[in-house]
Amino acid sequence: MKKMDTKALKKYAVRVRKHIIDEVYNASSGHPGGSLSCTDILTVLYFAEMRVDPKQPLWEDRDRFVLSKGHCSPALYGVLAEKGFFPKEDLLTFRKADSYLEGHPSMRNVPGVDMSTGSLGQGISAAVGMAMAGKLDNKDYRVYAILGDGELQEGEVWEASMAAAHYKLDNLAVFLDYNGLQIDGKITDVLSPEPVADKFKAFGWNVLKTDGHDIEKILEALKQAKDCKGKPTIIIAKTIKGKGVSYMENQAGWHGSAPNKEQRDQAMAELDKVLAELEVE
Numbered sequence: 001m002k003k004m005d006t007k008a009l010k011k012y013a014v015r016v017r018k019h020i021i022d023e024v025y026n027a028s029s030g031h032p033g034g035s036l037s038c039t040d041i042l043t044v045l046y047f048a049e050m051r052v053d054p055k056q057p058l059w060e061d062r063d064r065f066v067l068s069k070g071h072c073s074p075a076l077y078g079v080l081a082e083k084g085f086f087p088k089e090d091l092l093t094f095r096k097a098d099s100y101l102e103g104h105p106s107m108r109n110v111p112g113v114d115m116s117t118g119s120l121g122q123g124i125s126a127a128v129g130m131a132m133a134g135k136l137d138n139k140d141y142r143v144y145a146i147l148g149d150g151e152l153q154e155g156e157v158w159e160a161s162m163a164a165a166h167y168k169l170d171n172l173a174v175f176l177d178y179n180g181l182q183i184d185g186k187i188t189d190v191l192s193p194e195p196v197a198d199k200f201k202a203f204g205w206n207v208l209k210t211d212g213h214d215i216e217k218i219l220e221a222l223k224q225a226k227d228c229k230g231k232p233t234i235i236i237a238k239t240i241k242g243k244g245v246s247y248m249e250n251q252a253g254w255h256g257s258a259p260n261k262e263q264r265d266q267a268m269a270e271l272d273k274v275l276a277e278l279e280v281e
Contacts, residue, residue, distance in 0.1 A: 004048050007278060009047055011275060012047055012079075013215075014274050016078035016079055016082060017036055019091050020032055020074040020075055022264070024258045028258045029103070031072055031074065032074065033254040034255065035073075036242050037239040037243050038069070038175070038177045039079075039244070040213045041146060042075055046080075047083070050144065054085045054111070061139065061140070063142045063143070064114045064144070066117060066126055066144070066145040067123060069123070069146060069147065070105055070120075071104060072146075073101075115130075120148065121154030124174060128232075130143045131171050131172035132169065143169075143173075144172075145175070146174070149180065149196075150182030152187075164205070165203050165231065168230050170230055173222065173233045176236045176237060178237060179239040179241035181250070181251075181252045184252070185252050200234045206228040206231040206234070208225065208234070209236045210235055212238055212239035218235075221237075241254070241255070
C-alpha cells in the first residue's frame with residue numbers, strides 16, 4: 001500500500017471525527033465516545049497499513065479487520081466512507097430503519113465490513129479464526145482488530161487470546177483501545193482488568209504500548225508487530241474517550257449519548273478549526 005504522510009493521515013482522522021458526530025447527531029443515538037477514541041487507529045490501519053481495495057471488498061487476499069467493540073461503528077463507517085467503500089452521504093442514514101448502516105456493523109450489508117460484531121468478546125474470537133485460516137491456507141494476509149478496554153471483562157476474550165498464542169498467530173495484531181472508561185464509569189472501578197500487559201504476556205502474546213492518538217507511534221507499533229515472529233501482538237493504545245471534542249473528552253456520559261444541535265455545532269466548529277490549522281501547516 002502507498003504510504004501517506006502524517007499530515008494527510010491527521011486530516012483524514014479529523015474528517016472521520018466529523019462523520020462520527022454527524023452520524024450520531026442525525027440518528028439521535030449511537031456511541032460517540034469510544035468511536036472518537038479509536039479514530040486515529042482506524043485511520044492509520046485503512047490509509048497507511050492495510051491491503052484493501054474498495055472496488056473489491058471481498059478480495060480474497062485482502063487484509064482483514066474486525067471491530068470487536070462493534071458499538072463504535074460510527075468510526076468504522078466514517079473510515080470506510082472516506083476510503084471509498086460506499087458514498088459519504090449514506091453516513092447520514094446511520095441507524096435509520098431503512099438504512100444498511102446499522103448500529104452495529106453487518107458483514108452482509110456493508111461493503112468493507114469483514115465481521116458482524118456487537119456482542120462483546122466475539123469479535124476478537126472471529127479475528128483469531130481468520131488468522132488461523134490464513135495460516136492453514138498459506139495466505140500472506142494479516143488480520144487486525146480493535147478491542148475495547150471494558151470488553152476485557154468478557155471471558156471469551158481470554159479464551160481467544162489463549163488460542164491465538166497456542167497457534168502462534170503472528171499474522172494477528174490487536175489494538176486495545178484503552179480509554180479507561182465504559183458505560184458505568186472507570187473500568188478499574190467497574191471490574192478492573194489490570195494488570196493488562198502482564199496478563200497478555202502470561203498468555204504468550206507480544207505486548208506493545210503506544211499513544212493511540214500519535215500517528216507516527218501507531219505506525220511504529222504496527223511495524224514492530226510485523227517484525228515479531230511466532231506470537232500474536234497486542235498493542236495497548238492509551239487513548240482519550242471522546243478525543244477531539246472538548247466537552248466529550250474523558251466523560252463516561254458520552255459513551256452512548258447523542259449531541260443536541262448546539263453541541264453538534266460546537267463539536268464541528270472545534271474539528272473545523274483543527275482541520276484549518278492542518279491545512280495551514
